[in-house]
Amino acid sequence: MTEQQRPVDGITAGGTTASQAPVPSQQGESLDQDPGAVPTELRNRMKFVLAAVLLPPYLAFIGWAIFLLSVLPDPQGTYEYLIPFGRLTGFVGALLIVVCVLVVGLRVLSKTEDVPRFTMIMAFVRIGAFALPGIAIGIIMPFLIAAEPRMWIAVTEPVDIDNLIAPVAVTYSMEDAVKILERRGVRPISFAWDFDGDGTVNQETVLPVATAFYQRLGVYNVGVKIKANDGRDRVIVRRISVQREVFAITPPRPIVDEPLHFSLAHLVDDEEEIAEVQWDFDSDGIIDEVTMGPTAVRIFSRTGATLVSATVIYSNSAQQKHEREIMIYAPDPLPFPITMHSQPEMLVSPAPFQTIFWVETEEPLQEVQWDVGKGIELKGERVGHTFETRGEFVVTVVARSREGDVARLTKFVRIVDLLKIPDLTFDGTPAVDMAKQQITGEVPLTLTLTPRSNLPLLEYHWEAPEATTVGSTVTTLEAIYRRPGTYTVTLLAQDPAGNAMRMPFRVEVKPPSSHIVIQMDPEGGVAPLDVVFDASETRIPDEDITGFEWQFGDIEKERPRTGGAVMHYTYTEPGTYTVTLTARTTSGKELTEHRTIVVRAPLLDACFTASRTRGVAPLGVQFDMACTAGNPVSVHWDFGDNTETDEPSPIHVFDDPGTYTVTLTVRDSSGVSSKKTLTITAE
Structure with missing residues (x-):
């Protein structure tokens, strides 16, 4: 079609409309077809090839980006090594897609x-x-995968945070x-x-550790602000739910063999309404302690979980029971003894x-700081x-x-109301001078004292830090002083209400008067008996002992022995023996x-015993009396066939069935006899 034949407003020069123009054949071979046009079939093939070349890398790029976004940011740091490569592929992929879009767009514009x-x-x-989508993912993905991972507040104790009890x-x-921050070069x-x-x-x-103490039930929003060296503050928040409330314990983390204080004070409006509190510290159903107030003290000697119950009885006879499982821990290891x-x-x-x-250690210390409560701080290895x-x-x-290295240790001090015991007396020895609060005796002074009072449910403990030997300090004091x-x-006395009395006694230990001490180990037994005699506790004031003479009361061996304070002797025969000890001094005493x-x-x-008890005659049997x-x-021996012997382990033949x-x-030397029989069957 010539320039004069091109349709103008849909009408050709010959008066025909564009729709009336000759239609080219399906083969595209009409004389009117544009010789520069690409055949439809070839154009479709080119589109397919282009899609086959571009679509797989594009889909792979999308899949790679989705994978990176699913694993990053990574709180554990497992995939953080992929961040540099991921950012590079993101930016490069987005750039390549933009280039392809521009090329295709220009191609389309060229055909307008x-x-x-x-x-x-x-x-x-x-x-x-x-x-x-590919461009957006390529641009956004590098920033998302390089973002700081989500941080959280972890709870290390208690383990069961879904059942917290206040x-x-x-x-x-x-x-x-x-x-997480350190992996990114940030230091909190x-x-x-x-x-x-x-x-x-x-x-x-x-x-990065802190402990909170929650007295009452409720929902708490816990937050922590992290200040880091990059100048940026990070705030992390979590929620804690305390569902029930029972009695309090101090310290919050109980340690074995250390006092644990219990308190119900925060659960009652008026402590005077409490008639008594019954405490069961080991869930055995037996009341271990009864207090008139809301507090109690207990020392647990074993680690592990224990169920403690407290039954509060009010003055109006109403009762309320509280139970709580407590975990008793071993002390944390110290960095040095x-x-x-x-x-x-x-x-x-x-x-x-x-x-x-005061503290004791062989480790050289740089600094010792004390906190005795209420903000009072002291310094030094020994403070008062x-x-x-x-x-x-x-x-x-x-x-x-x-x-x-830093070591941290604690003790608990309880200051209570004064307990008065007007009728306090003591059983035991020596006598106690209550007016002077004094005890007097000679070396070795042995104290065996038990306090007595008509006041009910009193607990007594003793302190005797300077005694040579301390046996019992609960209720009864057993102590020995061996030096003048x-x-x-x-004496520390406590009542169920928690009141206490601390009463000191002066102990005057005087030098010993002359006395001879004979100790025997054992003090009796069965012959033959080996005995150790000890006279080392013998004291003669102002004299030096030159030696001891022993007589052990054995008439057949009656001969004095001269020697030291310790002697060994063996009694071979039963009997009652009188041991005599004579001590001699340098002055001739x-x-x-x-x-x-x-x-x-x-x-x-x-x-x-018999080697056998049944067999065919003639039957030979060996007998052994070693178990006698x-x-x-x-x-x-009487073998029951008119045969006898006095051999200790005989062999006998039973000839007839x-x-x-x-x-x-x-029979022994004192004439005591014993018999034993056994039946032998010869067939």
């Missing part, structure tokens, strides 16, 4: 004269629908967050903790209460403090070694003491 406007618009829409100590940890500086969500910082720590001491040892007393605290107000105090010592001097013992020892005859019990107890001096009763008779 031959393509209708609507067709061109739809082509751009298709290109955009295909390419925009009061409860909850230990929070941000150690996982610290690891401090942690500001808000345990109840009120916007107030309750505790600020350098370590160190112990904390106090004088007195039992830290319970009315006010004022003077105490001394007077508690002047009623309450419970946690005394903490932090010892830092020269190597930088002036000492102090203290002789002091004598006697003791009696009873040596019993050994128990005689005949016993024997005692010291027989004569042996007699029959049943024979074999009898063993033994």
Whole structure:
């Protein structure tokens, strides 16, 4: 078609409309076809090849991006090594898609004269629908995968956080967050903790661990603000639900062999309404302690879980029972050996209460700091403090070694109301002078004292830190002083209401008067009996002992023995013997003491075994009396076939068939005899 024949407004020069123009054949071979046009079949093939070349990389890029977005950011750091490569592929992929879009777009624009406007618009829409997701993912994905992973507040104790019972100590940890930040080159500086969500910082720590104590039930929003060296603050929040409330314990983390304090004070509006509280500390159904107030103290000697119950009986006869499972822990290992001491040892007393605290260690210390409660801090390896107000105090010592290791130890001080016991007396020895609160005696002074009072349910404990030997300190004091001097013992009495009395006694231990001591180990037994005699406790004032002369009362061997304070002797025969000890001094003095020892005859019990008890005649049998107890001096065998012998382990032949009763008779030196029989069957 010439220029003059091109349709104008749909009408050709010949007067025909465009629709009336000759239609080219299906083969595209009409004389009117544009010779530069691409055949339809070839164009379709080119589109298929283009799609086959571009679609797989595009889909692979989309799949790679989806994979990266599913595993990153990674709190565990497992896939963080993919971040650099992922960011590079994201940006490069987006760039390549943009380039492809531009190329295709320019190609489409180049055909604007031959393509209708609507067709061109739809082509751009298709290109955009295909390419925009890839471009968006390629641009957004590098920023998303490189973002800081989500951090959380972990609860390390208690383990079961879904069943929290107040009061409860909850230990929070941000150690996982610290690891996440350190992998990104960020170092946390401090942690500001808000345990109840009120916007107030309750505790600020350098370590990523803190412990909150919740007294009442409720839902708490816990938050922590992390200050880091990159200048950016991070705030993490979690929710804690405390579903029930029971009695409180102090300390929150009970330690074996350390006092554990129980309190119901936060659960009652008026403590005077309590008639008594019955405590069962081991869930055995037996009341271990009855208190008139809301508090109690217990020392647990084993680690592990224990169920504690408290039954509150009110003055109007109403009852309320509280139960709580408590985990008793072993002490945390210290970085170096160190112990904390106090004088007195039992830290319970009315006010004022003077105490001394000190630490012992072989580790060179750089600094020792003490916190005795209510913000009072002291320094030094040995400190003193007077508690002047009623309450419970946690005394903490932090010892830092020269190597930088830090050891932390605690003790608990309880200041209570004064307990008065007007009728206090003592059973035992020696006598107690109540007017002077004094005990007097000579070395060795043995104290065996038991307090008595008509007041019910009193508990007594003793402190005798300077005694040479201490046996019992609960209720009855058993202590021995072996050196002259002036000492102090203290009686601590407590009633069910928690009131206490601390009464010191002066102990005057005087030098011993002359006395001879004979100790025997054992003090009696069965012959033959080996005995150790000890006279080392013998004391003669102002004299030096030159030696001892022993006589052991054995008439057949009656000959004095001269020797030291310790002698060994063997009694071979039963009887009652009088032991005589004579001590001689450098000035020529002789002091004598006697003791009696009873040596019993050994128990005689005949016993024997046979090699066999049944067989075909003639039947040979060996007999053995090794199992016989005692010291027989004569042996007699009767084999039941008119044959006898006095051999200890005979062999006998039963020639004829029959049943024979074999009898063993033994006799000791005192004439005591014993028999044993056994039946032998010869067939």
